[in-house]
Amino acid sequence: MLEEVEIEIIKNSLMKLYLEDFYYFCQSIGGDTAVVMGEILKARADQRAINITLNSFGTPLNEPSMRTSDRKRLYPSIGFLYPAGIDKLADVADEAALGGALDYHPTYREIWAVHQNESMDDRSIDDAFYEREVRMLELAFEGQMHFGALLATGGCAVVGV
Numbered sequence: 001m002l003e004e005v006e007i008e009i010i011k012n013s014l015m016k017l018y019l020e021d022f023y024y025f026c027q028s029i030g031g032d033t034a035v036v037m038g039e040i041l042k043a044r045a046d047q048r049a050i051n052i053t054l055n056s057f058g059t060p061l062n063e064p065s066m067r068t069s070d071r072k073r074l075y076p077s078i079g080f081l082y083p084a085g086i087d088k089l090a091d092v093a094d095e096a097a098l099g100g101a102l103d104y105h106p107t108y109r110e111i112w113a114v115h116q117n118e119s120m121d122d123r124s125i126d127d128a129f130y131e132r133e134v135r136m137l138e139l140a141f142e143g144q145m146h147f148g149a150l151l152a153t154g155g156c157a158v159v160g161v
Contacts, residue, residue, distance in 0.1 A: 009061075012052055012074045019045050023078045029147065036140050036148030043136060045079035047129045050108065053089045053098055054115075054125070062093060081105065107132070 019041055026037040052074050056062045061071045072090040076082070081089070088101035099116065102108040111132065115125035140152035 008055075009070075009074065012048070015048060016074060016076045019048070019076045020078055026147075032143050032146035033148055036143060036146055040133070040136050040140065040148070040152075042079045042082075043133065045076035046081045046085075046108065047133075049075040049079065049081060049086060049089055050098075050102070050111075050125075053092055054095070057094060064093070067091065067093070081108070 023038060023041040023045070026041065027034045052061075052071065056067075056071055060066055068090050072086070075086045075089065077086075079086070085101065085105060089098070092098045092101050099112050102112045111125060111128040114121075114123050114128040118124055137152040140148040143149075
């Protein structure tokens with residue numbers, strides 16, 4: 001039987017491959033499709049990397065020997081954090097270090113602030129990522145003659161817009 005941790009590793013590995021392949025496919029199309037869809041996919045890759053790091057605390061993936069090997073392999077090789085931010089995430093051992101690793105990126109610093117203030121307001125880090133993705137999906141409709149609106153339509157259906 002597979003344990004829950006192993007299933008999550010398989011799921012995250014598949015999502016990593018999907019995001020990378022889809023991103024490079026969109027880049028091969030070029031034009032506005034590459035720009036619009038590239039931005040959305042890079043943001044999703046960063047969200048996945050941050051969530052993998054955050055959810056690894058208290059699991060074997062946070063052990064020093066596994067951070068730079070197994071956990072780092074789950075991070076997509078695309079995104080706004082890639083490569084320098086991903087290297088920082090690979091070394092993170094706790095929430096304070098995660099906040100420090102995200103501090104240099106203004107967007108993620110704001111999202112992390114939501115996580116830190118979660119007890120004061122009713123928003124979670126997932127809510128902050130959701131709001132950012134909705135804004136990005138809405139902006140995909142502003143352009144013309146690209147496939148980004150298709151992704152945004154499907155993304156809006158997934159996130160409930």
